[in-house]
Amino acid sequence: MGFSKLFIFLFILQTLLAMALTQPTDQKTNIFREYIGSVSNNVTFADVPINPNVEFHYILAFAIDYTTSSSPHPTDGKFDVFWDTHNFSPSEVTAIKNQHSNVKVALSLGGDSVKKEKCYFSPFSVDSWVSNAVSSLTKIIKEYNLDGIDIDYEQFHADPEIFAKCIGKLITTLKNNGVISFASIAPFDDDEVQSHYLALWKSYGDIIDYVNFQFYAYDKGTTVYQFMNYFHMxxxxxxxxxxxVSLTTEGRGGLSPENGFFKACDMLKSEGKLNGIFVWSADTSKGLGFRYEEQSQALLAVSHLHSLV
Incomplete structure (x- = not known):
């Protein structure tokens, strides 16, 4: 290789490296997501370490169509905020996004329970639910300066087709109206849950940007081999x-970091299948010093760098 060609090669390599260190937006390889706000334990956005070389999504937990005056609970697409509004106010959302250009903030719908009651997906009709949901969520999303939504219903008083139509039409309308730029779903391996989310995926998968699969819902003590099989399935x-891929800092289940979570991530990375990592949740990670968040983001940042070179 002549001197001029070597110089050009080194210049291109240097440029790619600089891009990798300054461009955080490759959703296929460096997306990191963290649920936050479900427990009032004084965790804040600023507590969580943010690597500038990943695309970082906070997901506020939760917005729920629930009211104590309704019967049965919850209500028909009329969402309200149930996250810690003291630490996660509209001004706090705007501040963290202004401080970090690679940060986006979404809200999650549903969850498992609220006020010790299960959160059911229970529409009166597709049209009424979608109309109410679009109206109430648009108001919340604009007030809080949010970027996307996550679907995390886990109990259902409606069949899979109704769920698919309601959620699919909601996402479609919010995107078409320019209210959100991305949407995700958060299923786990349960027959009822999967039947609903797979029906949604079959009809509307093309408008769903991320699948936050709850791999930590598998049995505690999951091995690397089992985890890899679960991922491919x-x-x-x-x-x-x-x-x-996902981990929980609550110690509930799935493949833990101590048992090889990051080894599995490395294996998926070698296969070109590590699309990103999410953690449930910052509220419990605070007591652990956010060490798994730092490790996850470092892994994704390196993967992103290698993909550019």
Missing amino acids: QSSNYEGGNIL
């Missing part, structure tokens, strides 16, 4: 989707 179920 769910990648087949949600074919063509950006399946994100």
Whole structure:
């Protein structure tokens, strides 16, 4: 290689490296997501370490169509905020986004329970639910300067087709109206849950940007081998989707970091299948010093760098 060609090669390499260190927006390889706000334990946006070389999504937990005056609970698409509004106010959302250009903030719908009651997906009709949901969520999203939504219903008083139509029409309308720029779903391996989310994926998978699959819902003590099988199985179920791997800092289940979570991530990275990582949740990670958040983001940042070189 002549001197001029070597110089050009080194210049291009230097440029790519600089891009990798300053461009945080490759959703296929460096997306990191963290649920936050479900427990009032004084965790804040600023507590969580943010690597500038990943695309970082906070997901506020939760917005719920629930009211104590309704019967049965919850209500028909009339969402209200149930996250810690003291630490996660509209001004706090705007501040963290202004401080970090790679940060976006979403809200999650549903969750498992509120006020010790289960959160059911229970529409009166598709049209009424969608109309109410679009109206109430648009108001919340604009007030809080949010970027996207996450679907995390886990109990259902409606069949899979009704769920698919309601959620699919909601996402479509919010995107078409320019209210959100991305949407995700958060299923786990349960027959009822999967039947609803797979029906949604079959009809509306092309408008769903991320699948936050709850791999930590598998049994505690999951091995690396089992985790890899689970990942490939769910990648087949949600074919063509950006399946994100996940861990919980509550110690509930799945493949823990101590048992090889990051080894599995390295294996997926070597296969070109590590689309991103999400953590449940910052509220419990605070007591652990956010060490798994730092490790996850470092891994994704390196993966992103290698993909550019």
